[in-house]
Amino acid sequence: MFLDPAGSVTIQRYDDFAFPKASQFTKAQRGAFWIPDEVTLTKDKIDYSRADDASKFIFTQNLLRQTALDSEQGRAPVQIFTPVSSVPEVEAWVQWWSAFEQIHSESYSHIIRNIYQMPSDQFNSIHDTAEIVTMLSGIDKYYSDLHILNCKKALYEKIRAAGESPEFIKFLEVSEHDHVKAVYLALIASYGLEAIRFMVSFCTSLGMVENKLFIGNGNIISLILADELLHTDATAWMINTVIKTDPRFAEIAHECQKEVNDMLLDVVDEEKGWAHYQFKKGTVLGLNEKIMCMQVDWTAQERFKVIGVKYDAGIKSTPLPWMNKHLNTNKTQTALQENESVSYILGSMTTHVEYDRLPNL
Numbered sequence: 001m002f003l004d005p006a007g008s009v010t011i012q013r014y015d016d017f018a019f020p021k022a023s024q025f026t027k028a029q030r031g032a033f034w035i036p037d038e039v040t041l042t043k044d045k046i047d048y049s050r051a052d053d054a055s056k057f058i059f060t061q062n063l064l065r066q067t068a069l070d071s072e073q074g075r076a077p078v079q080i081f082t083p084v085s086s087v088p089e090v091e092a093w094v095q096w097w098s099a100f101e102q103i104h105s106e107s108y109s110h111i112i113r114n115i116y117q118m119p120s121d122q123f124n125s126i127h128d129t130a131e132i133v134t135m136l137s138g139i140d141k142y143y144s145d146l147h148i149l150n151c152k153k154a155l156y157e158k159i160r161a162a163g164e165s166p167e168f169i170k171f172l173e174v175s176e177h178d179h180v181k182a183v184y185l186a187l188i189a190s191y192g193l194e195a196i197r198f199m200v201s202f203c204t205s206l207g208m209v210e211n212k213l214f215i216g217n218g219n220i221i222s223l224i225l226a227d228e229l230l231h232t233d234a235t236a237w238m239i240n241t242v243i244k245t246d247p248r249f250a251e252i253a254h255e256c257q258k259e260v261n262d263m264l265l266d267v268v269d270e271e272k273g274w275a276h277y278q279f280k281k282g283t284v285l286g287l288n289e290k291i292m293c294m295q296v297d298w299t300a301q302e303r304f305k306v307i308g309v310k311y312d313a314g315i316k317s318t319p320l321p322w323m324n325k326h327l328n329t330n331k332t333q334t335a336l337q338e339n340e341s342v343s344y345i346l347g348s349m350t351t352h353v354e355y356d357r358l359p360n361l
């Protein structure tokens, strides 16, 4: 799947898949295309003007953090995983994955532009919020590590091909072991973001909707949530498949067990730290620091085991049962007169026609 010794993808041909599942993820993502401009936020602007200080703070900080996290994810997967993809279907998935993260970034801008009098003040404050900046640098480390190795390898091969002696460019040499390790850890970092950080942040957004607040924002978040659930599944699939199909990754996974564990525990701790920060000015009905920390633990319990990482915080059931209707989106049906339609038909076209079954015209 990644780092085939024969090199990266040359021809984008989609006739014979080594990993058909990757192609299925791409089709599912493409079939769920949407744009934020179709969701109106008029009521949200009124809600914001009438909200108390605590609700304003919780809503705004959550939104700014989501903006920052998707800024990272809106460019990283395509930048770091494309050069190491070995088959066209995985390369295609990585590109569609990133493209949708960029739609998410546009969505947050759409929300901020529509709700705040001075949107630029909100965007500018992201870099001044230590809690967000620290969190971003933790995620960025693993993406940067892989990006640098990708660049070094490309440079080494180019200079080497031009006839330079390997001795003079030894500092650019990248061992296969280090490169495989960087890909693996970047995938785990992605999983921490997709499966835990995004999911926890959506609880705050959708918790507001439970209070009949910021419903337009909630509609956009529901669309983003559906995408992030797909990304969570796809990232888990990539992690599990690469270990199963590539002995180099199986070896690295064994070697990095503690590092992976520590990385994911850091995600849990940071999310709990964020819950403390987010609710420091007060709470909204049904959401507070204690419940959010339990939700972080519950999410970690459920998601970590999918990639073979044990985590048991002793939470026996979901602390936010209403989240289930958002997580099981395929079971949700909304009457058009009650809400804006955000449902799109997937796989509605076919090239297979049974002429005998067509009516005579």
Ligand SMILES: [Fe+2]
Residues within 6 Å of the ligand: 070, 073, 100, 101, 104, 224, 228
């Ligand atoms: Fe996203």
Ligand SMILES: [Fe+2]
Residues within 6 Å of the ligand: 073, 101, 194, 227, 228, 231
């Ligand atoms: Fe995502």
